[in-house]
Amino acid sequence: QPVLAVVGRPNVGKSTLVNRILGRREAVVQDVPGVTRDRVAYDALWAGRRFTLVDTGGWEQDADGLQGSVAAQADLAMSTADAVLLVVDATVGASATDEAVAKVLRRSKCPVILAANKVDDQRLIAETASLWSLGLGEPHPVSALHGRSSGDLLDTILAALPEAPREKRAPAAGPRRVALVGKPNVGKSSLLNKLTGEPRSVVDEAAGTTVDPVDSLVELDGQDWRFVDTAGLRKRVQTASGMEYYASLRTKTAIDAAEVVIVLLDASQPLSEQDLRVITMVSEAGRALVLAFNKWDLVDDDRRNQLEREIDRGLVRVPWAERVNVSALTGRAVRKLAPSLRTALESWDQRVSTGQLNSWLSELVAAKPPPVRGGKQPKVLFATQAGIRPPTLVLFTTGFLEAGYRRFVERKFRERFGFHGSPVRINVRVRE
Numbered sequence: 258q259p260v261l262a263v264v265g266r267p268n269v270g271k272s273t274l275v276n277r278i279l280g281r282r283e284a285v286v287q288d289v290p291g292v293t294r295d296r297v298a299y300d301a302l303w304a305g306r307r308f309t310l311v312d313t314g315g316w317e318q319d320a321d322g323l324q325g326s327v328a329a330q331a332d333l334a335m336s337t338a339d340a341v342l343l344v345v346d347a348t349v350g351a352s353a354t355d356e357a358v359a360k361v362l363r364r365s366k367c368p369v370i371l372a373a374n375k376v377d378d379q380r381l382i383a384e385t386a387s388l389w390s391l392g393l394g395e396p397h398p399v400s401a402l403h404g405r406s407s408g409d410l411l412d413t414i415l416a417a418l419p420e421a422p423r424e425k426r427a428p429a430a431g432p433r434r435v436a437l438v439g440k441p442n443v444g445k446s447s448l449l450n451k452l453t454g455e456p457r458s459v460v461d462e463a464a465g466t467t468v469d470p471v472d473s474l475v476e477l478d479g480q481d482w483r484f485v486d487t488a489g490l491r492k493r494v495q496t497a498s499g500m501e502y503y504a505s506l507r508t509k510t511a512i513d514a515a516e517v518v519i520v521l522l523d524a525s526q527p528l529s530e531q532d533l534r535v536i537t538m539v540s541e542a543g544r545a546l547v548l549a550f551n552k553w554d555l556v557d558d559d560r561r562n563q564l565e566r567e568i569d570r571g572l573v574r575v576p577w578a579e580r581v582n583v584s585a586l587t588g589r590a591v592r593k594l595a596p597s598l599r600t601a602l603e604s605w606d607q608r609v610s611t612g613q614l615n616s617w618l619s620e621l622v623a624a625k626p627p628p629v630r631g632g633k634q635p636k637v638l639f640a641t642q643a644g645i646r647p648p649t650l651v652l653f654t655t656g657f658l659e660a661g662y663r664r665f666v667e668r669k670f671r672e673r674f675g676f677h678g679s680p681v682r683i684n685v686r687v688r689e
């Protein structure tokens with residue numbers, strides 16, 4: 258079901274309005290800075306349509322101050338929701354904080370509905386007109402406390418909410434961008450030559466046409482791929498000793514320009530610090546990762562066993578990486594690169610709906626709650642996948658989650674939803 262996020266600064270009556278929308282009779286929760294509420298997401302029903310209501314309030318004590326935290330709320334709302342409801346206090350008018358939030362929301366691709374709350378009295382309606390200045394369209398007067406016009410507001414919300422939540426964003430147009438990196442002599446040029454035969458080059462449009470062609474178009478498995486920054490590789494410009502800094506800068510640039518990275522390793526040699534550094538760079542840059550073990554023609558049974566041990570020891574931080582064994586010399590298994598690239602990119606692009614994510618997470622947490630810290634049991638309230646490329650989860654909790662528990666959640670998340678070959682980020686936001 259689609260998600261509506263409610264944003265607004267403290268004391269505008271967000272919680273009262275949330276309760277009003279949910280149609281609850283219970284005591285109204287106080288909308289005061291620092292007051293902790295129990296949950297963040299609620300199931301709402303109006304005119305026969307269900308939607309999820311996410312109350313993004315509750316982080317008023319952000320280090321960036323009130324404006325920063327409300328702007329962060331707005332950002333989060335935009336990346337999470339299918340529509341955003343901004344609540345302002347009509348008796349106060351547009352404050353500087355409201356304006357800051359509106360500025361963020363005006364960039365939003367999802368619909369934004371502006372509610373002018375505390376219009377308890379007919380006479381106040383005229384004053385809501387000043388809220389047009391926020392640039393978010395018509396202000397909708399409402400009195401959350403008395404219920405005045407809340408039905409009209411809900412009709413407006415439903416009209417703005419799409420039927421189905423946005424699941425996956427369309428992938429970028431054109432061939433997917435691949436970087437081929439690895440320390441000198443692992444066989445990058447050889448592999449590129451094997452893959453391309455006759456390389457078709459692509460000129461960097463942004464830099465103009467006068468520069469050297471920097472990228473290569475490569476057809477693998479019936480699909481075009483754009484290998485970025487391959488000019489040096491094709492010219493076989495080898496990195497002289499002492500040039501390591503520049504080589505690593507170049508690697509960094511290629512990784513940043515790519516969506517998926519092939520880190521080429523020499524399977525006939527022990528995994529080195531330099532290899533691990535490049536792998537870490539890819540995962541920190543948040544790119545999809547394929548590890549290609551090259552020179553497989555030189556690998557015998559002994560070396561294979563040794564390599565398995567090196568992998569167990571050295572690659573504990575990227576157990577999720579796609580792996581393929583190849584030989585640029587003989588051409589062995591180079592065809593397998595394309596399926597690995599595709600798998601990694603699928604995970605990189607993948608989005609799990611808020612509903613699926615939370616029903617899975619509540620079961621997981623019930624079966625294995627986070628460890629107690631300082632005598633307190635942190636509760637996991639709600640999660641949302643705030644982004645893709647790489648997939649990024651935000652967990653809302655009542656307390657700090659240890660790194661070990663976060664890794665556990667990540668591992669289970671990967672298993673449950675089939676994420677392979679892409680880093681997954683988990684951010685924890687602690688309420689209170």
Ligand code: GDP
Nearest residue numbers: 441442443444445446447551552553584585586
């Ligand atoms: P780069 O520095 O990563 O571009 O590495 P090159 O492509 O220049 O290769 C370095 C050396 O490794 C060359 O002598 C290649 O012939 C050799 N080489 C590359 N791939 C393979 C392979 O799969 N098997 C074997 N046995 N040698 C390879």
